Amino acid sequence: xxxxxxxxxVFAALSVYPVAQAAERPNIxxxxxxxxxxxxxxxxxxxxxxxxxxxxxxxxxxxxxxxxVGNAICGPSRxxxxxxxxxxxxxxxxxxxxxxxxxxxxxxSTLLQGAGYRTAVIGKWHLYSDPVGFDxxxxxxxxxxxxxxxxxxxxxxxxxxxxNGYVAELVTDxxxxxxxxxxxxxxxxxxxxNHKTPHxxxxxxxxxxxGWDEAARVQEPPTLLRDLAGATEARQDARMRIADYMTNGDxxxxxxxxxxxxxxxxxxxxxxxxxxxxxxxxLSADETVRWKYxxxxxxxxxxxxxxxxxxxxxxxxxxxxxxxxxxxxxYTSDQGFFLGENGWFDKRWMDEVxxxxxxxxxxxxxxxxxxxxxxxxxxxxxAPTLLDAxxxxxxxxxxxxxxxxxxTGEVSDWSRHLYYHFYENPGxxxxxxHYGIHAGRYKLVHYYRYDEWELFDIESDPGExxxxxxxxxxxxxxxxxxxxxxxxxxxxxxPEEDPExxxxxxxxxxxxxxxxxxx
Ligand code: CA
Numbered sequence: 001x002x003x004x005x006x007x008x009x010v011f012a013a014l015s016v017y018p019v020a021q022a023a024e025r026p027n028i029x030x031x032x033x034x035x036x037x038x039x040x041x042x043x044x045x046x047x048x049x050x051x052x053x054x055x056x057x058x059x060x061x062x063x064x065x066x067x068x069v070g071n072a073i074c075g076p077s078r079x080x081x082x083x084x085x086x087x088x089x090x091x092x093x094x095x096x097x098x099x100x101x102x103x104x105x106x107x108x109s110t111l112l113q114g115a116g117y118r119t120a121v122i123g124k125w126h127l128y129s130d131p132v133g134f135d136x137x138x139x140x141x142x143x144x145x146x147x148x149x150x151x152x153x154x155x156x157x158x159x160x161x162x163x164n165g166y167v168a169e170l171v172t173d174x175x176x177x178x179x180x181x182x183x184x185x186x187x188x189x190x191x192x193x194n195h196k197t198p199h200x201x202x203x204x205x206x207x208x209x210x211g212w213d214e215a216a217r218v219q220e221p222p223t224l225l226r227d228l229a230g231a232t233e234a235r236q237d238a239r240m241r242i243a244d245y246m247t248n249g250d251x252x253x254x255x256x257x258x259x260x261x262x263x264x265x266x267x268x269x270x271x272x273x274x275x276x277x278x279x280x281x282x283l284s285a286d287e288t289v290r291w292k293y294x295x296x297x298x299x300x301x302x303x304x305x306x307x308x309x310x311x312x313x314x315x316x317x318x319x320x321x322x323x324x325x326x327x328x329x330x331y332t333s334d335q336g337f338f339l340g341e342n343g344w345f346d347k348r349w350m351d352e353v354x355x356x357x358x359x360x361x362x363x364x365x366x367x368x369x370x371x372x373x374x375x376x377x378x379x380x381x382x383a384p385t386l387l388d389a390x391x392x393x394x395x396x397x398x399x400x401x402x403x404x405x406x407x408t409g410e411v412s413d414w415s416r417h418l419y420y421h422f423y424e425n426p427g428x429x430x431x432x433x434h435y436g437i438h439a440g441r442y443k444l445v446h447y448y449r450y451d452e453w454e455l456f457d458i459e460s461d462p463g464e465x466x467x468x469x470x471x472x473x474x475x476x477x478x479x480x481x482x483x484x485x486x487x488x489x490x491x492x493x494x495p496e497e498d499p500e501x502x503x504x505x506x507x508x509x510x511x512x513x514x515x516x517x518x519x
Contacts, residue, residue: 025390026363027327028112028190029318030382031057032081033307034074034124034199035347036333040304041358048218048339049301053312054360057331060324061362062371062407068438069379070420072335072347072355074199075099075126077379081334082107084383084398087421088494092127094424096509097501101127106396108383109133112190115392118182123171123194130157138174140167140196147196149203149303151258164260166205167196172310176317183321188390193314197307198337200345201250202299205306206263212270218297221340223463225286228342232454232467234447239430239513240344242296243289249519250345251295253278293340300339328363328389330382341463348431350420350438350445351464363389367407375406375414376440399492419488423498425449426506428513433498437485444469444481455481 039045043058044065069077071087079092079101087093092101103110110133113119121131124147125139140147141155142162152170153162163170175193182189204212228236239245248254252271259267274295283291311331318324336354338344347354359377361367366389380400387394388402405411418438425433436445443464445454455469455478468474 067359099128103132204302
C-alpha cells in the first residue's frame with residue numbers, strides 16, 4: 001500500500017471510534033527512562049535481568065514489540081514526544097547544538113493543560129528551557145541537565161536546589177508529593193515522570209550497591225569483540241568502542257566526585273576490592289574489554305533495578321489510592337542502547353538496539369490486559385495517542401497518529417513505514433548523520449555524508465551484521481525502498497538542507513572526549 005493509502009486507512013479507521021467523553025477522561029502517568037534497552041526489560045526478554053515492576057504495566061496492558069524513536073538521542077526524542085513531530089519540525093535536532101526547545105509551539109502538555117488537566121513534569125527534561133504547559137515542574141539541572149545519580153540539582157520556578165540522595169528515589173518522592181496534591185481533585189492529571197536512569201555513568205542506588213556481587217558474571221553478546229573491518233566507513237569512524245572510549249569513571253575505577261562521605265563508603269565497599277584485583281591482574285587487551293564489559297553491564301543492570309524499585313513505589317501509590325483503574329500508565333525510554341553489541345556502548349544509530357524502545361501501555365478501561373501488538377509504531381505517535389485518549393483534537397496536525405485503534409483492538413491491518421533521521425554530527429561518539437526507512441522486515445539506511453548505504457533483513461539478521469546493499473539479489477528491493485524513503489521524506493517535508501553547526505563544535509567535542517578519559 002502506498003503511503004497516502006495507509007494514512008487514509010488509519011484516519012478512516014479513527015473516525016469510527018468515538019473519542020473519550022470528558023467525564024471519562026483518564027489520568028495519565030507517562031514514565032520515560034533514559035537509555036533503557038528493550039533487552040533489559042523482562043517483559044520483553046528475561047535473559048539479562050528482571051524488571052518486575054515495569055512488567056506490571058505490561059501484564060495489565062499492551063506490550064508493543066515494534067516501537068521505535070525517530071532520532072535516537074535524549075533531547076530530540078523528548079521534543080518529539082511532546083510535539084508529535086520529527087526533529088526537523090520541532091526544531092530540536094541535537095542535544096549539543098540545537099537548544100533551547102521552543103515551548104511556544106503546540107505541545108502535548110499545553111493542550112492537556114488547556115483542556116483542564118492538572119499537569120506536571122518531574123525528573124529529566126534535557127531541553128535547556130523551562131517547561132511550558134505544566135502547572136508544576138521540577139527538572140534535573142546539573143551536568144548539562146543530565147544530572148548526577150547522587151545529590152543532583154533540581155530546577156523549578158522557585159530556582160535551583162541541590163538535594164542529597166539518590167536520583168531515582170528523589171524523582172519518585174517528588175512525583176508522589178505532587179500526586180498527593182492532585183489525586184483527590186476534580187480534574188484529571190497528567191504526570192510526566194522522567195527518570196535519569198539508566199543513562200551513562202550507570203551508578204546504582206545504595207540498596208543495589210550494598211548487594212554488589214563482584215564475582216557474578218553476565219553473558220557477553222556474541223559481537224563484543226567484533227572487528228568492524230569490512231563494515232561501512234561510517235561505522236568504523238564511530239567512537240563508541242568499550243575498548244577505547246569507556247572511561248575510568250564509567251567502569252568505577254575512579255569514584256564519582258560528588259558523593260557524601262557515607263555514600264562514598266558504600267561505593268568503596270562495592271568496588272574497591274575489585275579495582276585492586278583489576279590493577280594487579282595485568283590483563284590482555286581483549287581481557288580488559290571483557291572486564292570493562294562486566295563492570296558496565298552489571299552497573300547498568302543494577303541501575304535499572306534501582307529505577308524499577310522506584311517505579312514499583314509509584315505504582316503501589318496509584319493502587320493504594322484506587323487510581324489504577326482510571327489512569328493510563330505508559331512506560332517507555334527516550335531510546336535504546338548498545339549493551340556491548342559490536343563492542344559498543346551508547347545509542348544514536350538506526351540499529352534495532354538503539355532506535356527500538358520498550359513501549360508498555362496500561363489502561364484497564366480500554367486496553368486488554370496482557371495483550372501484545374507488533375505494529376510498527378514510533379514516538380511521533382505518543383502525543384496524538386494521549387490526546388485521543390483524553391478526547392482532544394490537536395488544532396495543528398502532527399506527524400504521528402493515534403494508537404488508540406491498536407490499543408482497543410479495533411484495527412489489525414496497520415501498514416506503515418517509519419522514517420528515521422540522526423543529525424548530531426559533529427558530536428560525541430562521532431556517529432555520522434544518517435536517515436533511513438524501516439519497512440518492517442527490511443531497513444535501508446543512508447549515511448549521506450559518506451555516500452554509503454546499508455540494507456538489513458532484520459528478520460533473518462536481527463543483529464544487523466550483514467549489509468545486503470551491494471547484493472545482486474536485492475537490487476530491486478533497494479530501488480523500491482529508495483522510492484519509499486523519498487516518499488516518506490516528502491510526506492514529512494524533510495528539508496534538503498541540514499541545520500548549520502558552529503565550526504568550532506567538532507574540535508570542542510574532541511577535547512571534551514579526551515578530557516573525559518582523564519577522569
Ligand atoms: Ca537517552
